[in-house]
Amino acid sequence: MEEQGNKIRILDRDTINKIAAGEVIERPASVVKELVDNSIDAGATEIRIEVEKGGKHSILIRDNGCGMSKADALLSYEKHATSKLTRIEDLDTVSTMGFRGEALASITAIAKVEILTRPPEELTGTKLVIHGGKVQETSDAGTAPGTSVYVKELFYNTPARRKYLKSDRTELAHITDTVTRLALANPGISFTLLSEGKPVIRSTGSSDLFKSLVNLLGPDTARSMLPLEYRTEDFEIRGYVSKPETNRGGSDQLYVFVNTRPVTSRAINMAVREGYYTKIPKGRYPVAVLALTLNPEEVDVNVHPRKAEVRFSREKEVGDAVIRAVEKVLSEHGLAPEVREKE
C-alpha cells in the first residue's frame, strides 16, 4: 500500500556528495588551498600553480612530492580516504595539513579532474580522469615523479554554486592571498603562481623568511619590518612585524601560522593590535607575519570545514604571549608603546 504521510527521504549519493563538497570547496581559492596542502603533506619542495580565468576555467597544481602508487591513487578520491589519520586520538596531535580525506572526494565531485601521479621509485605513473564523481579513465601513464592535479570547470554540475563566483579578478585575488599565506608559512618550499601564463607569485623557497617577505610582500614592506622572536615555557613566536608607521586599513595583512598552518584567529589579530597599543591609530592594523609553535594538543584544528579557524585551549595565554612579543620588539627598537602598569 502506498504510504501517504512519508516526507523524509534519504538523499541519493550524488546529491550528498555535492552538498558535502560545497562545505569544503567554496570557490577556486579553496581548490588551490586543498591541493597545495596535499603537495605540502607529500613533502614537495616545489609547487607550481597555474590558473585560467581566476581558476574558474582551470587550475593546475604540480608538485615534486612523494606521488601515489596506482592502488593509492585509486583510493585517493574516495570519501574519508586518507593516509594521514588512522584513529580519532590522532586528531589531538595532527601535524599534516589534511587529515579528513575529503578534499579530493569533494573536488572530483564538482569538477572535471585529471590526476597524474608517480612515486619517484616507480617507473610508470598513473592517470585518472574523474568527472563529477564518475571515473572516466584509469591508465598507466608516463609522468615526472610527483603529482599533478588539473581541475577544469569547477561547479559545472552545481550551477547554483557557480553563479555565486565573482569576477576573474576577484577570484584571482583570493587565490593570490591563499598562495601568499601558504608560501609565507612554508619558506622552505618554492611556490610559483601563474595566471593566464603570467607570473603572479614567485617565492624561491630559500628557507629564509625575510627573502620570502621580499618575494611575497614586496621589498618596501619587507624592509619596514622588524624581526621578532619570543619564547615562553609553552609557546614560541617568530616572525616579522611592521614599524608602527606602516599600517593598513584592515587586518588582511596579518599572516598568522600555527604550527605552519595558515589560520585566522580573532584573538591573535586583537593581540597584535594590542601590542602596538596607542602607536597605531584606531581601526588600523600593522603588517605582521607570525609563526606560532605550540604543543599540537593545545590547538583544535577541526573546528571548521575548511580548517581556516583554530581554537586554542589556552586562548588568553596565547594572546598575552603575542602582546608581549610585539611590545618587546617595539621597545627594543625604541618604538615602545607607553610603559603600561602591570595588571
Ligand code: ADP
Ligand atoms: P587528506 O589530505 O585529508 O588525507 P585528500 O582527499 O586531500 O585527504 O587526499 C587523500 C589522500 O590522497 C591523501 O591522504 C594522500 O595520501 C593522497 N594524496 C593527495 N594528494 C597528493 C599529492 N599531491 N601527493 C601525494 N599524495 C597525495
Ligand code: MG
Ligand atoms: Mg588534503
